[in-house]
Amino acid sequence: MKVLNRTIVILSFVSLGTDMASEMLYPVMPVYLRHIGFSVFFIGILEGIAEATAGLSKGYFGNLSDLWGKRLPFVKLGYFLSAVTKPLMVLFQQASWVLGVRTLDRLGKGMRTAPRDAMLSDASAAGKKATVFGFHRAMDTIGAILGPVSALIWLWFFPGDYLWLFLLAFIPGIISVGLLWTLKEVPRVKSVKRASFFSFVSFFRNSNPEFKRVAGTLLFFAIFNSSDVFLLLKMKDAGFADHVVIGFYIFYNLIYALAAYPLGKMADRISPKRLIMAGLFFFILAYAGLGVFSSFPAIAACMLAYGLFAACTEGQVKAWLSEVCDKGKTATALGSFLSFQSICLLIASWVTGLLWWKFGATVALLYGAVGALLTALVLIRRKVS
Numbered sequence: 001m002k003v004l005n006r007t008i009v010i011l012s013f014v015s016l017g018t019d020m021a022s023e024m025l026y027p028v029m030p031v032y033l034r035h036i037g038f039s040v041f042f043i044g045i046l047e048g049i050a051e052a053t054a055g056l057s058k059g060y061f062g063n064l065s066d067l068w069g070k071r072l073p074f075v076k077l078g079y080f081l082s083a084v085t086k087p088l089m090v091l092f093q094q095a096s097w098v099l100g101v102r103t104l105d106r107l108g109k110g111m112r113t114a115p116r117d118a119m120l121s122d123a124s125a126a127g128k129k130a131t132v133f134g135f136h137r138a139m140d141t142i143g144a145i146l147g148p149v150s151a152l153i154w155l156w157f158f159p160g161d162y163l164w165l166f167l168l169a170f171i172p173g174i175i176s177v178g179l180l181w182t183l184k185e186v187p188r189v190k191s192v193k194r195a196s197f198f199s200f201v202s203f204f205r206n207s208n209p210e211f212k213r214v215a216g217t218l219l220f221f222a223i224f225n226s227s228d229v230f231l232l233l234k235m236k237d238a239g240f241a242d243h244v245v246i247g248f249y250i251f252y253n254l255i256y257a258l259a260a261y262p263l264g265k266m267a268d269r270i271s272p273k274r275l276i277m278a279g280l281f282f283f284i285l286a287y288a289g290l291g292v293f294s295s296f297p298a299i300a301a302c303m304l305a306y307g308l309f310a311a312c313t314e315g316q317v318k319a320w321l322s323e324v325c326d327k328g329k330t331a332t333a334l335g336s337f338l339s340f341q342s343i344c345l346l347i348a349s350w351v352t353g354l355l356w357w358k359f360g361a362t363v364a365l366l367y368g369a370v371g372a373l374l375t376a377l378v379l380i381r382r383k384v385s
Contacts, residue, residue, distance in 0.1 A: 007123040008132055010179055011075075011116060012139035017176030018079055019140050021086055021169040023147025023253075028155070032162045036093045046099055054106035054113075055342020062114030062335020063203065066328065071115040071122075072185040078112025079180060081105065083173030090166045114335030119185075121322040121330050129322055130272050133315030134264015141257035141310075143172075148250050152243065203329075203336045210324045215337050217378050218317055221280070222344035224371020226352035226364075231290060231306070234361050238294035248303050255307025256314075263311045264319075272316035272323075277379055279312030283372040291365030 025032075033046070065074050085105040089098065117133075124132040154165050204215070235245045267275040286306035289298060318334060325333030348368075356364035 003125055003128050003131055004135060005123055007183060008120060008135065010183055011120060012136045014079060014176040014179050015116075015136060015140040016143040016146075017172040017179075018082060019143030020147040020150070021083065021143075021171075021173035021176075023144045024151045024169045024172075025086065025089075025166060026147070028151055028162065028165065032090075032166075033098070035160075035162065038095070038098070046102055049099065050102045050106040051342065052346065053103050054110040055345070056339050057107055057110030058114050058342070059203070059332075059335040059339030061111045062118070062331040062333075062338075065115040065118060065331040065335075069187060070185065071119045071331065072180070072183060074115040075112045075119065076177065076180050078108045078110070078115075079173075079177050081108030081111065083170060083177050086169040086173055087167045090163050113338060114331045117318055117322070117334045118331035121318075121334075128268055129319040130264045130267035130275070130316050131261070132264070133319045134260045134262075134267070134311075137264070137311070137315040138257050138260035141253050141260060144253040145250055145257060148246055148253075152246060201336075203332050204340065207333065207336075208324070208326055211321070211326070211333065214320060214324050215340075217375065218276075218321075218337070219340050219344050220378065221371060221375035222341045223348050223351075224368050224375075225283075225345060226348040226368060227345070230349075230352055230356065230361075230364065231286075231303075233356075234290050234294075234365065235299060237361060238299065240296075240299075248299060251300065252303040252307045252310075255304055256310045259308055259311035260315060264315050267316045267319065272320035273379060275312045275316045276320070277376055279309045279316075280372045280376045280379075282306070282309035282312060284369045284376075287365045287369040287372070291362045291369065 038046075061074055061078075065071050082105050085101050085108070088101045089105075091097070120132055120136055121129060150168075151165060154161070154168070158164070204212070207215075232245055232249065235248055236242075240248075263275060282305040286302045286309060289302040289305070293299070293302070321333055321337055322330050352364045352367060355367055
């Protein structure tokens with residue numbers, strides 16, 4: 001069986017195009033919302049609701065995918081929702097419209113993520129899951145590079161023209177949806193059970209001990225792993241211009257894209273656990289460094305380390321969990337983990353924001369570094385295979 005077969009390659013290109021569309025808008029979304037009159041408070045509520053929708057729905061749709069014995073319909077509809085909502089965002093400027101469209105976009109992400117990851121796992125050759133997830137993350141991250149670069153070029157020539165930027169983001173998104181129609185799926189046995197929205201809670205409680213140990217350790221780290229927005233805020237506080245901050249963000253994604261596939265192959269040889277531990281080491285360097293230093297070379301080095309952290313962990317986490325979960329429950333397992341992870345990330349961001357407000361950036365970012373160190377110690381001491 002080929003390591004990178006047709007299904008894996010097509011799903012990876014779909015993620016590339018979709019992430020390109022999303023990342024074209026990610027750096028300018030807050031600026032656009034402020035431009036049309038929304039407060040920072042509203043923007044925070046908007047993103048909180050949107051991300052909570054995406055996170056919590058992953059467990060439900062993952063479980064539904066396993067029960068129905070189908071992956072592709074969820075993947076198609078999820079990517080379609082994310083594609084069509086990009087241009088809809090700028091049609092009207094009412095708060096209810098913006099909130100509804102943004103939430104629908106994130107619902108699409110929640111709908112597709114676990115079934116897509118299960119398709120990748122199902123299509124992987126034995127012992128090659130980390131390689132496959134690493135390749136997928138690399139392609140996804142190439143899209144995350146092309147998106148902001150495209151936005152920077154557009155706004156360089158057409159400053160303030162957000163309308164056409166949102167419309168242009170529709171193009172790579174809908175092309176990605178079209179690619180999905182070239183895939184076929186082998187039907188599975190449909191279950192008579194019904195899925196509930198919070199089924200991820202009962203699944204985790206009833207899962208096998210090894211899955212609980214692995215997922216529990218990774219979720220412990222998620223309580224310390226706050227939003228990347230805080231890293232961008234640290235760069236702004238250090239006095240760097242917007243285009244320099246976006247440049248650092250692109251550099252991080254470039255490192256991530258270049259390293260994800262080879263590190264995924266390495267994980268298949270030496271185990272995902274060891275790569276994740278290496279990733280935690282890079283996370284400590286990145287967060288501790290950004291907490292203490294503010295010079296251009298120091299921040300560049302920290303973003304290099306942060307890119308290596310992402311490359312060491314993102315694909316390996318999914319590969320590891322898909323190996324230790326119960327057979328036939330891959331989508332449910334990954335979706336349940338991602339739902340719990342979204343709750344943990346929300347807590348992490350709240351705590352980091354509070355620490356930043358009370359004690360400043362250094363304490364807030366060191367909170368993340370300490371959490372990564374504690375997680376590494378847990379992985380060393382506990383029997384997490």
